[in-house]
Amino acid sequence: MKKYFLCIITFSFIIIFCLGFINKENGNVSNNTMDETISYGINEIPEDLEKVTNLTKYHEDIICAVSKGLVSKDENNKITPMLASDVIKDKDGIQYEFKLRDDIFWSDGSKITPKDIAEFFKELLKEEDEKNIQALLNVYGAKEFKEGKVVFEKGVAINETDNSIIIRLNKKDDDFLNELTKPQYRLRKYLIMWRAIQNNCNKLVYSGDYKIDSINKDKIVLKSNSNEAKIGNINIFSDNSVEASMASYEVNERDIVINPPETELSKLLEEKKLITIPKSNATYLVFNSKNNAIPLQGRREIYNDICKAMEAYQNANNKEFDLAEGSFFREDKQDLTKLQARKVVSNKEGSWDKPKILTILCEDSNENRIICRSIQTWFKENTNITVKYSLVKDEFEDQELKKRYDMLLVDNDANESKKQNFYLNFKEYLSDNQNKLLEKSINVKQNQDFSNLEEDLFDNYNILPLVFYNENIAISDKAGKLKVDGNGNIDFSSINSN
Template identity: 60%
Template sequence: MKKYLLPISLTFIIVAFLLGFIEIDRTGTVNSDMENYLSYGVNNITTDLKNVKDLSKRDQDIICAISKGLVSKDIDNKIIPCLANQVDKRENDIEYEFKIKDDIYWSDGSKITPDDVVVFFKELLKIEDEKNIEALLDVYGAKEFKEGKTTFEKGVAITATDDKVIIRLNKKNDNFLDELTKPQYKLRKYLIMWGDMKNNYNKLIYSGDYVISSFNDDEIKFERNNYNSDNSLKSIKIVKDNSVELSMASFEIGQRDIVLDPPESELNKLDSEGKLITIPKNNGIYIYINSKNDTIPLQGRKFIYKNISNALENYKTSNSKEFELAEGSYFREDKQDLTKLQSRKVISNKEEEWNEPEVLTLLCKDNNDNRELCRCISSWFKENTDIVLKYSLVKEEEFEDQELKNRYDMILIENNANISNKKVFYNNFENYLSDSEKERIINLQSKDEKNAYDNIENKLFEEYRILPLVFYNQNIAFSKNVSNIKFDGNGNIDFSSIK
């Protein structure tokens, strides 16, 4: 045995000596992988991309990365060509003619044709929920086809020529092109297979800038579609993080390049380091004050709104990046209308006596933004009034319970404050409007009246029933490896902009 000890000892000494000259990379494959992929974290990865109904904005990002629509919308809400390089309107804006580009290709190298677009719209009408394709249901014969009353080929006014797609509507719809920019209208082949992306991603071909190269429960990888894109960004990796805090922790050690909506506590630090981009979003928060048969009279509703506005203004002084105060405007763009704002400020500042209750109650959906808003509003009332404000945060399905809503004094409502589509905006307030107001909105939508909603908006404000509070911003933390991040007009990441 002793004769083997000397050689073994010498070998050990030599190996130890040589290791002293070798620099060990303890980061493993992480840095190597990060050099190849732009990485960002999400809190969930869905395998079902067939319907957009339950998809978050980040789920929709996947569709936008690997699919393109006839038209798209840039960050300034300008509609721009995409698969179509020209759009012509005819017959009083009822008929649309889309001239398809001749240099666009699927990810397998085959050419994208007008027939491909027509087949996709047929599949979309079959599969997608009606409320997600209202614009497509405005096409002549589309609703009848979806209800099984006609065939697509004979009854639906979507046809193809050698280089064009022609769509004819039932009636004029000023928002038709704007609607076509949304993720559900991005061109996808074999749509039924998108319901199980985990097992089908490598069997599909894609119309977008990227293709999916791997897909599992924790990670999705994209590679550039060289047939249809010349983007400088070659690869993307979406990683499942259980929370935005985990995404930020990975960001700090160089394992994430982008973190969307980082925690409020990190915003000022990121901004001072030059690692933050802030972009206006259409998301608005509104307060519904339940008069409860005048148990909260007009002067009480004014008092409540004034104090909530003061609470949010005070909060914003130290959280300037999170949102923009509405200041009486129902749409961010209307903040330029100084005459309207001044008149509403005068109305709000008129103080009148009322019998203050000891307690006010507030209901809202349970999410991080609403938690923070409720906390700061409740604290303000405690410190500046004699009223205790109690709030309840509930899950989405519980929030839809109308009987529950009726028991609360106030309700926080999130709405899409897109000024170019007031029809959707006011329809989202349906549960809080009187029957006569609902009927008036329906009539206005059919008449296509210019500035049709102004009277309804003024009435809501003057009666202090549904009032604007804040417009949220999109905050993005980015690493030194990333520049020029943009979002499209629908709030989805424009991956083609990233360098």
Template identity: 60%
Template sequence: MKKYLIPISLTFIVVAFLLGFVEIDKNSISNKDLEHGITYGISKIPTDLKNTTTLTKRDEDVICSVSKGLVSKDIDNKIMPSLANEINQSKDGIEYEFKLKDDIFWSDGTKITPNDVVTFFKELLKEEDEENISALLDVYGAKDFKEEKTTFEKGVAITIKDNGVIIRLNKKNDNFLNELSNPQYRIRKYLIMWSNIKNNYNKLVYSGDYIISSFDDQQIKLKKNIHNNNNSISNINIIKDNSVELSMASFEIGERDIVVDPPQSELNKLNSEGKLITVPKTMGAYLVINNKNDTIPLQGRRYIYKNVSKALEDYESLNDKRFELAEGSYFREDKNDLTKLQSRKVISNKEEEWNNAKILTLLCKDNNDNRELCRCIENWFKNNTGIFIKYSLVKDEEFEDQELQKRYDMILINNDANTLNKKEFYSQLNNYLSESEKEKLLNQNYNLKNNIYENIESNLFENYRILPLVFYNENIAFSNNISNIKLDGNGNIDFVSIK
């Protein structure tokens, strides 16, 4: 027996040695892994998915993956039926009928019914914050129900007809379907239980393409809903990474398939390799120039804005994926108004000097975007003017201190520039508006009779008080394992599109 043992051992050693020289096809392994799922790195694991007030787009991705709404919005912002297969609107634009599909099921195999939809809207009115359901509050009787002045069954105009749901509004709202496509309107059962999704995920049923199969502080596992007809990948593993740098390091060695907002230094490389999606966000950055009892005159404010704009223009030419220059527009969509923007450009570029200041102070919240903008502005002023920029990055609660803000020449603020909700946009600027502007914003009759927002905007720009700088983009890196990935019209990842 011993005479055979030595040759067998030698053979085993030789084979093992030769295998060390065999090149493993990493792509074939990755493709095999993709059949089982993909891995997606995020900065935090959301535990409360009931209200959308504090959720990021990436938090909302979880809601969108496991829930469907009556309608959805595709990548081209076109409203598409989802759980509904037909949408009929009355001639006066006040009433909508949503006829449900016949083949829609909860993840336990039971059929999704019109009663499920109505029950969800009742729960949503009770549980969701008002600012997130403005369209639903436009429904006849919804506001009274929210304020406990009536019952849902007797007072709210959301009713069942055959295999459909009828919704009647107080008045015509051209944005109703657009808002109904948002994540908060995705149909969910037992909404109150979503406030502690970590403990309740396995007790719930889901209307979406996926179910939550596992949930802890470090990872969410999504599994394909077998009762939905789609060709989606089987599993999605959403993993918490302590930093985007950590996500990117895992991405480089094939342990992440999707990374959101990779570091600035990686963007151009990822884009050249065809591994990057850049999506416009509504969030913008704005510069408040404190008047300080005319210590910075109009000439000085214009000089500051002109040079800050030049600094960002130089930066954007090398980093065009991170943001888009505002170029005098307060809303990204308004950049199409070339006449307005050209006139503002002419005024801002007026040749003049202002040499009164040697140091200018700048205050902003401490985040990656603001940090990058501050460094850019500081370096540009240092190299191109005789002014030194001294900036302070502070925590959110410290930033809100009114007395602190008064001590700075400039304040960099971030605001959601949603052109469909200009009242909210200007309300967020409330601390920087004049008393007359605040009064006009609160006066509903004035708003209806006058283009108050245009008047306020013109006044802010012409006096160089609050000025638009940039509109941010969101960048999503994806690995070689993924050949197709899309975002819907609300900026949420459409996991079903992944191939």
């Protein structure tokens, strides 16, 4: 009988012991994706993440990984609640109520409250540069607080309830929610401590899907802080160049490479390991109007030939940029009536004395090098004109230097929702009449219309669109279906490891 009971007890212990192993193994299976690590190379590991003024897009990616905002903008530019569960705007478009989700927590497990958000906006007003928080400065009393004229709690119209934050603006701002999706508005605690992020990362709490586990001059390690994160670890390395990142990618040591070398694009596309995303920045051709050396017919023909050069390059490298095709904004490429009218104008024939040499000045960048090289090669192969170009850095601001060249390549942000800023960036190149058209359009308080200025620019062939750029991202199989949000920042939570 004793032997019988002894056998039962021994058998029970064996079962319990084995079940312990089974539970552990099941746990590993259920958390398999959380064991995955994604590697990403950037040009430099930041020391200061407090202000966005001097941050690159890659540094902003870090802020977006470890912080969340009230609202976000997805890859289709749709604005959706993030920390908020709902956004209620009053009929006048002046007051916004952000109702907070019940399931939002800091990385230490404490709940994110309306008070936390109000305190963050208070810190942001004190610390961030004005140019980066124009939307927040439109809040009633915000500008006065930043100037030290009022107390935040009594003078600024950012108020808390039990489960929401209410913000009242000075005036209607249709772009307010869109601005709140940007990285600088992502919720961070003790903002001033982000100034020395390498010293303070372990003292901070984070509102995002990830937290900074460690950081030094060579590497940042982000660890999962949320069930919404599908990847457990993100290693961000400091790579000397995109070529170095690509070399590491080829031996499976990088999973994400931003804007890989042009020579790699076709191969990546064929392997279905390339994501291409339209960006708002574009390049424009500006004819030097200071000496009127090139007549209208000459400007027209030169522009047509340069467009042919861009088309020839794009046919061989079709992911770096989209041709402007006569459109000042990417969205206008859908306006076939306007494009056809411009095509008719551009095909007008006439005579002029063609020069033997044409000169181009532009800022030194990889994109401008490609454009200049393509133009030079095409003209050499298809015309009797020699194109010479100069790429400079700070000297591009030298007005006397600009006068010595026939043409300039000028970069601009072709954001259709910010046309006023777009045309103001070209102000120094406008004629007196065009500046009058610009001022007239700006002085209209509502429904600003820049179409007359735009047509004048095209008809006179002094400022003309060339190309709209794309962001290209090489991804490994491990990176899965990576997405980029509407502000151009990587959405790490979208990565779905295979």
